[in-house]
Amino acid sequence: MQAIAVEPGAGEPTLVEKPRPEPAPGEALVRTLRVGVDGTDHEVIAGNHGDLPAGADRLVLGHEAVGVVEDPNGTALEEGQHVVPTVRRPPNGTNEYFERGEPDMAPDGEYVERGIVGAHGFMAEYFTSPAEYLVPIPERLAPLGFLVEPISISEKAIEHAVASRSAFDWEPESALVLGNGSLGLLTLAMFESVLELDRTYCLGRRDRPDPSIDIIDELGSTYVDSRETPVSEISEVHEAVDIVYEATGYAKHAFETIDALAPNGVGVLLGVPEPWSFEIDGGRLHQEFVLHNKALVGSVNSHRGHFESAIDTLEGLPTWLTDDLVTGVYGLEEYQSAFETGDDVVKTAVEFASI
Structure with a gap:
């Protein structure tokens, strides 16, 4: 599968080939639809923020994603269900912050962040995730689902x-x-x-x-x-x-x-x-x-409850606002355009599969 990855500090993301991931027990396989680009991505690209996964020489970018469940793999999710992934994961099994449902309050060393710190992100054609970190979103909101994480x-x-x-x-x-x-x-x-x-x-x-x-x-x-x-x-x-x-x-x-x-x-x-x-x-x-x-x-990061509230907030936003806010959605053949900045750019996203 294709993915967008970066060597932190290299200054430019690149398109790479990676094996399609296989979901472990308790995980679902998700086909990526769209992934937003934000300031944190640019900081990671510049080498000013973030860290590689253990043993990796590049980091797959992306933490603002929306996708569709390809394989529920025995979880409570359903095939074809649209989901938004949360960002933080426990680094070694679990810890008290994740057990309390408060990963956003974990200190340094007690978490990794998909696409940012110590874990690959969602800018790939497929990704896997434990089901508890996948938040269902109505299909009608899927085109704008990459806005859920920032909200x-x-x-x-x-x-x-x-x-x-x-x-x-x-x-x-x-x-x-x-x-x-x-x-x-x-x-x-x-x-x-x-x-x-x-x-x-x-x-x-x-x-x-x-x-x-x-x-x-x-x-x-x-x-x-x-x-x-x-x-x-x-x-x-x-x-x-x-x-x-x-x-x-x-x-x-x-x-x-x-x-x-x-x-x-x-x-x-x-x-x-x-x-x-x-x-x-x-x-x-x-x-x-x-x-x-x-x-x-x-304040930093957010937990599942905030994602659920964000979906409600997204649904209530006026159409004109999201139309004006999202100034570009680009396919993989022109993914570089999603990382361009300028006075005419507000919010961009990369599209991995049509919605």
Whole structure:
């Protein structure tokens, strides 16, 4: 079978031939339909993130997948059933985090991640997976099933942000998304529909005309150009917000978020920055936390329940949004196009089999 793999740091994914996998007991064989491409894939390609499986010289990419069950192999799944795979797996049998159904809370060394850290991904014509990590999705949603994984990331992030404010009566009205990539735009839509916030903002570094800014406008949100209004000044230029969602991986944003928050607000951090030393006024930021009941929460990955919620969220997204968000779906003969970046690119995917 054909697969898309990379030697981390080589800078370019390649098409390779691999044997079709055979499912072990408790696993199903899945025929891959589509796999999304995101910033993490580009970080792995560049060698800035991720790790090879033991004994491998290349990593099969892809962690945002949708497929159809080819062989249930005695599991409770059915042949022809459409599924979305979760990403984390236990490295050696199992551990307490997986037994509790909380793989997203496992620390380093207690998990591998398909297509990212220590395990091959889903950018292949077929893959196998234990049935408990395959989440059924309605056939009508299968063409967009590769959006379930990124939506699940935000499902968890929002859940944890809200939970951090659950000790008191908290009724958020406004939110700021840092980053106008596909994850930020999906989260912006979720803030509009799931939390029913009155006012939302999205920060980026692009000039009009731009497809991502068009989506922000259509969602009724306010676009903030960080070159004109940095995060630390948003509370003065616009307003202090109740929730900040950081998806840039820009280290200063974690600290600038504190200034952007309203009293009792919460910032949730998802970006993974490179090491970077810089000066901050730690005393002043400490005061902001204490005197205004602010909070910062880190969030990474998601579990099956978040995937299930993400499927419900995906079904509720307007058609115009997903049409504008997905700017390219490419077959294997032109897979390189799915990894191209540019101002006209928002979200891409590789198609392994027609839907």
